[in-house]
Amino acid sequence: MIAIGIDIGGMSIKGAAVDSNGRVYETFSMPCEKGEPGEITIRKLAEIVKDYISTFGLEDKIVGIGIGCPGTLDVKNGVVEYSNNLGWNNLPIAALMNEVLSYPIRLTNDANAAALGEAKYGAGEEYNNIIMLTLGTGVGGGIIIDGKLYEGNLGKGGELGHTVVQVDGEQCTCGRKGCLEAYASATALIRETKKAMFNNEQSLMWNICPDIDMVGGKVSFEAAKQGDEAAIEVLNNYIKYLGEGILNYCNIFRPEAIVLSGGVANAGDYLFSRLNQYVRDRNYGYKMTPEVKILPAELGYDSGKIGAAALFFK
Amino acid sequence: MIAIGIDIGGMSIKGAAVDSNGRVYETFSMPCEKGEPGEITIRKLAEIVKDYISTFGLEDKIVGIGIGCPGTLDVKNGVVEYSNNLGWNNLPIAALMNEVLSYPIRLTNDANAAALGEAKYGAGEEYNNIIMLTLGTGVGGGIIIDGKLYEGNLGKGGELGHTVVQVDGEQCTCGRKGCLEAYASATALIRETKKAMFNNEQSLMWNICPDIDMVGGKVSFEAAKQGDEAAIEVLNNYIKYLGEGILNYCNIFRPEAIVLSGGVANAGDYLFSRLNQYVRDRNYGYKMTPEVKILPAELGYDSGKIGAAALFFK
Numbered sequence: 001m002i003a004i005g006i007d008i009g010g011m012s013i014k015g016a017a018v019d020s021n022g023r024v025y026e027t028f029s030m031p032c033e034k035g036e037p038g039e040i041t042i043r044k045l046a047e048i049v050k051d052y053i054s055t056f057g058l059e060d061k062i063v064g065i066g067i068g069c070p071g072t073l074d075v076k077n078g079v080v081e082y083s084n085n086l087g088w089n090n091l092p093i094a095a096l097m098n099e100v101l102s103y104p105i106r107l108t109n110d111a112n113a114a115a116l117g118e119a120k121y122g123a124g125e126e127y128n129n130i131i132m133l134t135l136g137t138g139v140g141g142g143i144i145i146d147g148k149l150y151e152g153n154l155g156k157g158g159e160l161g162h163t164v165v166q167v168d169g170e171q172c173t174c175g176r177k178g179c180l181e182a183y184a185s186a187t188a189l190i191r192e193t194k195k196a197m198f199n200n201e202q203s204l205m206w207n208i209c210p211d212i213d214m215v216g217g218k219v220s221f222e223a224a225k226q227g228d229e230a231a232i233e234v235l236n237n238y239i240k241y242l243g244e245g246i247l248n249y250c251n252i253f254r255p256e257a258i259v260l261s262g263g264v265a266n267a268g269d270y271l272f273s274r275l276n277q278y279v280r281d282r283n284y285g286y287k288m289t290p291e292v293k294i295l296p297a298e299l300g301y302d303s304g305k306i307g308a309a310a311l312f313f314k
Numbered sequence: 315m316i317a318i319g320i321d322i323g324g325m326s327i328k329g330a331a332v333d334s335n336g337r338v339y340e341t342f343s344m345p346c347e348k349g350e351p352g353e354i355t356i357r358k359l360a361e362i363v364k365d366y367i368s369t370f371g372l373e374d375k376i377v378g379i380g381i382g383c384p385g386t387l388d389v390k391n392g393v394v395e396y397s398n399n400l401g402w403n404n405l406p407i408a409a410l411m412n413e414v415l416s417y418p419i420r421l422t423n424d425a426n427a428a429a430l431g432e433a434k435y436g437a438g439e440e441y442n443n444i445i446m447l448t449l450g451t452g453v454g455g456g457i458i459i460d461g462k463l464y465e466g467n468l469g470k471g472g473e474l475g476h477t478v479v480q481v482d483g484e485q486c487t488c489g490r491k492g493c494l495e496a497y498a499s500a501t502a503l504i505r506e507t508k509k510a511m512f513n514n515e516q517s518l519m520w521n522i523c524p525d526i527d528m529v530g531g532k533v534s535f536e537a538a539k540q541g542d543e544a545a546i547e548v549l550n551n552y553i554k555y556l557g558e559g560i561l562n563y564c565n566i567f568r569p570e571a572i573v574l575s576g577g578v579a580n581a582g583d584y585l586f587s588r589l590n591q592y593v594r595d596r597n598y599g600y601k602m603t604p605e606v607k608i609l610p611a612e613l614g615y616d617s618g619k620i621g622a623a624a625l626f627f628k
Contacts, residue, residue: 072603081602082599143566145459145464151568152567152568153443153568153570154568154603156568156603157565157568157569158566159568159598159599160566162565162598163477163565163566164561164562165478165479165480166479166480166481167480167555167558174599175596176561176596241481244478244490247478247490248477248478251473251474251476252457252471252472252474252477252566253464253466254468254470254471254472254473255466255471256467282489282490284470284473284488284489285386285396285470285473285488288388288395288396289386290467290468290470292467
């Protein structure tokens with residue numbers, strides 16, 4: 001069984017044919033030009049997909065086209081209601097695609113698509129119930145229950161970054177204060193790294209990144225591995241908030257695993273060993289409650305495409 | 315279709331036959347004596363259930379016996395691993411019941427049972443996806459997805475009170491700090507009511523309850539309705555924390571409704587109008603995200619029995 005999986009991002013749209021073993025065929029890609037009306041972008045996409053399908057002679061093999069897209073979606077009707085990053089408003093993606101392509105179209109949130117991909121073919125492959133958290137500009141999430149994506153009423157659930165862990169805390173982009181996103185995103189880590197650098201002129205972090213405007217999510221990790229105290233403090237605090245958020249999801253879902261993706265999740269053992277320890281030490285209900293494994297994602301940038309296609313696989 | 319539903323509490327065990335329309339037949343009850351070995355309590359219970367079934371001639375009609383019980387459970391094997399309130403440790407309830415009764419036994423957490431009862435036959439009857447929060451001594455919870463109870467790995471999920479909303483906040487009974495339970499339980503409301511009374515000697519709350527040791531969850535509501543400022547402040551703060559917890563569950567699950575049960579949920583319109591407003595004002599994703607109704611539970615003390623029986627109904 002083969003489906004087309006498409007991952008819409010702020011800079012580009014990427015897609016590929018994906019089979020039900022999670023194998024990704026040749027990838028196509030087009031820029032997502034800021035300012036271009038969404039109708040035009042999607043009509044271009046539809047033509048590219050049509051050409052792709054005919055080039056590879058897949059006309060009779062494709063069971064559908066799955067699309068992962070950021071923003072507020074009407075998944076039932078295949079409409080992007082609002083996407084700040086893309087500048088799209090009430091864009092009927094499914095209808096526009098169907099002007100050119102007669103396959104069924106399924107739309108889901110980009111974080112949901114990535115979670116489904118990781119759950120079925122990546123880090124969560126062995127498990128039926130996983131939670132994925134994407135630690136990037138924001139904190140996205142996906143809920144997989146019994147191997148299937150849980151999206152909530154009208155597809156509006158799974159906003160796992162927008163759960164308050166600190167009432168009256170840091171301002172979040174969603175309007176509330178103290179969301180997990182405001183503490184566990186790469187953006188939050190960079191904010192705290194910069195603060196620590198300003199307060200510690202002798203920190204190794206200045207050697208690693210002399211230009212404060214260029215500070216990224218890796219600076220604190222690199223300095224901490226070399227024993228820099230300011231960096232260690234930044235990361236201890238980051239791990240504490242992320243750990244508390246993860247513990248919350250453990251107690252709510254008691255999944256078999258929690259998969260972390262996004263830039264920060266590439267930090268490797270420094271992050272995962274401490275995070276696993278933090279969560280293990282605070283596991284609810286003594287030793288009788290099963291541990292939840294915290295794992296890095298495995299599929300990288302393919303997860304969105306694979307998961308979008310997997311909307312058509314059992 | 316008829317099942318026996320049993321609700322085990324710290325003071326007594328209550329049960330009844332329940333049919334698949336949610337109708338509750340005559341209730342039986344026995345004390346749950348603190349200090350009595352669990353084996354003896356459950357063997358007594360089994361004899362009572364056996365008598366009950368034969369008294370009403372239900373032998374051939376019963377499809378199973380559902381049991382809701384507090385504590386840490388092994389739901390798969392029907393074992394109470396640990397219950398602090400009951401003083402039970404590794405008590406094989408299902409096996410003990412099956413010494414006398416040959417029906418299938420299903421065990422679940424007491425809050426889960428109540429949630430399932432409300433979901434299928436009470437406040438959540440019209441909906442497929444609901445979250446229930448029980449605001450009592452602690453904060454319990456239940457997750458209903460597609461009309462079915464979601465219990466998590468080995469039945470250890472659904473601990474909705476044990477999610478941190480205030481990192482480094484009030485000490486919770488679970489070991490962590492700042493859990494929703496530590497702010498939204500009746501215990502927390504009473505703690506804050508007492509604090510406010512000590513700090514406000516002129517508060518009406520002293521007239522309503524002159525003995526500070528007798529302060530319950532209703533004192534602040536009664537005083538607030540009469541305009542007492544100290545009481546209003548206690549409740550504004552209570553509603554804020556409960557509201558933030560509810561918003562978290564809205565963003566995670568986007569259920570159709572959130573049902574509140576337990577003593578505090580009897581506070582009526584004063585609580586529900588403010589709580590609905592609090593949540594509506596902070597609804598994620600502008601107007602495009604469906605509102606989540608916050609409703610009081612309807613089944614009272616029957617919810618646990620009905621839900622335990624409903625473990626056997628589709």
